[in-house]
Amino acid sequence: MLTGRKLDAGTPDLISVVLLGIGIDYLLFLLFRFREQLRARPEQSAREAAGQVSGRVGTAITSAALTIVAGFATLGVATFGQFRSLGPAIAVAVLVMLLGSLTLLPALLAAAGRKMFWPSKALGHEPDEGRAARFAAQVARRPMTMTFASVALLAALAAGLIGIRMDYGQGNAAAKTPAAATETEISRALPAGVSDPTSVFVTATDGGTLTAGRLDGLSRALTQVKGVGQVAPTVLNKDHRAARIDLYPTADPQSQQARDLASGPVRAAVAQHTPAGTTAHVGGTAAIYADISTAVDHDLKIVFPVAAALIALILLLLLRSLLAPVILMLSVGLGFAATLGAATLLFQHVLGKPGVNFSLPLVLFLFVVALGTDYNILISDRIREEMQRPGPARAAVARAAQHTTPAIATAGLVLASSFATLATTPGNEQIAFATTLGILLSALVLSLVLVPALTALLGRSIWWPVRPRPTKRSHPQHRANAPAPEPDRVMMAD
Incomplete structure (x- = not known):
């Protein structure tokens, strides 16, 4: 506190x-x-x-x-x-x-x-x-x-x-649940990241508004990143000052490949193709665990x-x-x-x-x-x-x-x-x-x-270098297998 x-x-x-x-x-x-x-x-x-x-x-x-x-x-x-x-x-x-x-x-x-x-x-x-x-x-x-x-x-x-x-994810703790089985079926038909996408969050910083066309170049760049299966259509908020672009990696979102993808090529593409007057950040489970991995390695x-x-x-x-x-x-x-x-x-x-x-x-x-x-x-x-x-x-x-x-x-x-x-x-x-x-x-x-x-x-x-030397005195009660009775502290000798 x-x-x-x-x-x-x-x-x-x-x-x-x-x-x-x-x-x-x-x-x-x-x-x-x-x-x-x-x-x-x-x-x-x-x-x-x-x-x-x-x-x-x-x-x-x-x-x-x-x-x-x-x-x-x-x-x-x-x-x-x-x-x-x-x-x-x-x-x-x-x-x-x-x-x-x-x-x-x-x-x-x-x-x-x-x-x-x-x-x-x-x-x-x-x-x-x-x-x-x-x-x-x-x-x-x-x-x-x-x-x-x-x-x-x-x-x-x-x-x-x-x-x-x-392991930065949840492991197989829920491997036997119906929801986990459904997620497995989704991953077989669609990119593995569909159930847990990596998201790019874009905000306008120049006072203007965002449109799908203005972010089209960023979306196309993300589709070219190796390991990204699909890129969802851009979603704008009500005042068009923020937008979200979801990516569906081909790898399991909790895997090392997904973390490497989010922290490496995806962030590199976002940094290079974010339009002027906007800022963009990469989020999602894979990105979060990538940051945790970096922090833990540093610690x-x-x-x-x-x-x-x-x-x-x-x-x-x-x-x-x-x-x-x-x-x-x-x-x-x-x-x-x-x-x-x-x-x-x-x-x-x-x-x-x-x-x-x-x-x-x-x-x-x-x-x-x-x-x-x-x-x-x-x-x-x-x-x-x-x-x-x-x-x-x-x-x-x-x-x-x-x-x-x-x-x-x-x-x-x-x-x-x-x-x-x-x-x-x-x-x-x-x-x-x-x-x-x-x-x-x-x-x-x-x-x-x-x-x-x-x-x-x-x-x-x-x-070494200060070895304890045996003292010449001994207590009459002291035996090889009995505790020593002297009350004084052990003296150290050179």
């Missing part, structure tokens, strides 16, 4: 899904670490534990939220109106959720204390080694195998990008690099490394390609759609890269913390993966489920499928397998 921009009709639904998903994510991040702290320090008060946990996890949560804000805020410079209103709205909503996550959630933990986990009685003792510990140990023990398997899976899905097409070239640069900067500041942010960005990029490839494979190649929705690449990039980076930030921050402790790097990776696997897996499933609800809204099936799959890949494959495995392979060198 303050900016004068109107929200797209689907924006409130997306905001609800995003806030529900990340709100629960951040609560889980705090809750799991709070439980871990209480188990490691049973003598510690709940308030003190909540404060320490908020300090530790709060940095990761803030960085994770800022990646989402940075990604969506870049849509404010987009030329396509739907993107321009969507981005800033979600960015502001995430900032509000971040404020609540850093204030309200820690206050709830401090107030509820150990009662937060009622009626479970498992808080008083360290749980036996479970699936998370065995999985983490496997990733740390066989990092090369895990890296190869995860990359192979993502690359196989990304191969679906071969032959990808953008992709701006938003992708700007959003990636901002996210990389946030990772650089959080991890204090040059190599680690590059690895994380490459991994989420591969996850994005895999998700878009899977959507292309399903909807375009298997279900026979004209292509994937034109907005899917940009929406998917922001949701998968920005939201998926949350989990990478959590696991990377914990790995760096564990590498500050004595012992080999792979043992640190195993401890970090063990303690973060339940939180990341649960959070990923919750966030993916929230996006899956978009499938109940007609027209959002592709976005629902792709975002759900993208979040699952980000959480379960990238954050729990690929990133820990690569870190185990590279060891402490992944934090």
Whole structure:
């Protein structure tokens, strides 16, 4: 309201899904670490534990939220109106959720204390080694195998990008309706564009009037354009100050050929043959989608690099490394390609759609890269913390993966489920499928397998040029498979 921009009709639904998903994510991040702290320090008060946990996890949560804000805020410079209103709205909503996550959630933990986990009685003792510990140990023990398997899976899905097409129309949503059948019959007998013509709108600017004869040269020029099946007679308004000339392309009005025709040869002919003292514009479905295509292509070239640069900067500041942010960005990029490839494979190649929705690449990039980076930030921050402790790097990776696997897996499933609800809204099936799959890949494959495995392979060198050195001190409660109890922040060493 303050900016004068109107929200797209689907924006409130997306905001609800995003806030529900990340709100629960951040609560889980705090809750799991709070439980871990209480188990490691049973003598510690709940308030003190909540404060320490908020300090530790709060940095990761803030960085994770800022990646989402940075990604969506870049849509404010987009030329396509739907993107321009969507981005800033979600960015502001995430900032509000971040404020609540850093204030309200820690206050709830401090107030509820150990009662937060009622009626479970498992808080008083360290749980036996479970699936998370065995999985983490496997990733740390066989990092090369895990890296190869995860990359192979993502690359196989990304191969679906071969032959990808953008769909700017309505697809085959109404392919079985009587109206669609009638349109098909019309297209067989007449030029395909008869049911949805491309129109040239002419207005007089010299104070004179328009006649069919005055526009005859323009009509003849349009009939000579290759791809135009017929040109309808000129229609004048009552005062003869405006006129409309309908063209019937031979191609489907929602096809790429019709868009190229409207934006290229038709507009060129109109510009060359419009009579003096008049102005003319090309309209119709094909022309509209041609303009949308141009705007979206322009926005992709701006938003992708700007959003990636901002996210990389946030990772650089959080991890204090040059190599680690590059690895994380490459991994989420591969996850994005895999998700878009899977959507292309399903909807375009298997279900026979004209292509994937034109907005899917940009929406998917922001949701998968920005939201998926949350989990990478959590696991990377914990790995760096564990590498500050004595012992080999792979043992640190195993401890970090063990303690973060339940939180990341649960959070990923919750966030993916929230996006899956978009499938109940007609027209959002592709976005629902792709975002759900993208979040699952980000959480379960990238954050729990690929990133820990690569870190185990590279060891402490992944934090170059500021590598965390193991401290000589250790707490008597600390074990290789138990959380560290020290309340102080991790110190960074050269």
